[in-house]
Amino acid sequence: MSASPILITGGAQRLGRHCAERLAEDGHPVIISYRRERPELEVLRSRGIVTLPADFSSEAGILDFIARLKGETSSLRAIVHNASDWAPDSQGDEAGAAFERLFRIHMQAPYIINLHCRELLEACGEPQRDIVHMTDYVVQKGSKKHAAYAATKAGLANLTLSFAAMYAPRIQVNAIAPALIMLGEGDDEAYVEKAKAKSAMGMVPGPGVIYQSLRYLLDNRYVTGITLPVDGGRHLR
Template sequence: MSASPVLITGGGQRLGRHCAERLRDDGHPVIVTYRRERPALEALRERGVVTLQADFESEAGILDFIARLKAETSSLRAIVHNASDWAPDSSGSEAGANFERLFRVHMLAPYLINLQARELLEACSEPHRDIVHMTDYVVQKGSKKHAAYAASKAGLDNLTLSFAAMYAPTIQVNAIAPAMIMHNEGDNEVYAAKVKAKSVMDMVPGPGVIYQSLRYLLDNRYVTGVTLPVDGGRHLR
């Protein structure tokens, strides 16, 4: 257990929420960011999780969040960059704006937070401090319908290497690249079967495998600059 909190961006739902809950189960203080209010946030607050609203779609919003983060805590044990937007491409007049927005959410926000929250990580009394980027399996193959998403996640993957080199040996920087971890609400049986078939493990495992991967990185003192694939062997298909 650390006295310094773990920050999880985009922690109000799905993978981020699961990791926040599991960290609390393990006794760690947690701060999560959220884009809009949702019922799950109140349940997190009741468990002692600090929730900070954040708009990562603009540089001003990112900088405002960093200022409020520093007002909230004087140190951090880890930063988990989980905030994401699975937005499809557009061929219309809004295509450029869509790309720029995904760039800010997936790359600019982690970049600025890593730079300006470094002092919070270094203020942690523990010798082990971490930054974890949540990327995506799609980084390795691209996407016909989500090219901007894939490109911005690939940029985040590359930032892992740069920050790992910059911050060693005091801060470890790694990434997790998930694929087909959990279903969305409303997925029908046909779609669910299609998703399942993409994994050679023949399963949709649920968010627990991401927490296991995060715990491995948080607990291991000798791993930095790597991307950990959690994709069920999808590349073997």
């Protein structure tokens, strides 16, 4: 347990929310960013989790978030870049703007936050400080319908290597690359069976496996610059 909080971007729902709640249960102070107000945020606040609104779709929004974050805390134990948008490719005149938005969320926001918040990590009194990028299994193979998403997540994966080299040995920088972890609302049985068949493990594991992976990185002092795949053995298919 650390007195310095752990920041999780995009922590209001799904994997981010699960990790925020588990960290809080383990006694860690937690700060999350969120895109829009939702009922789940009241539950997080009732557990002592600090919630900060953020718009990562513009540089101004990213810088505004950093300023408010620094007003909230003088140090950080870790930064988990979980904010993401699984947006399909756009066509026609909208394609460029759609790509730029994903670039800002998946690459520019982590890049600027890592640079501007290095001082917060170095101010942590703990022997270990971490940055964790949430990338995606799709980085390995691309995507027919989500090319911009895959490309910008691949850029985030590459930033892992750059920042790991830049910040060693004081700050460890790693990534987690999930495949399908949780089902979405409206996923029917046919989709579930198709999803299960893509991995050697043949299952939809739930968010607990991501928290286990995050804990491994947060607890291991001798790991940096790696991407930890959490994909159920998809590369075996």
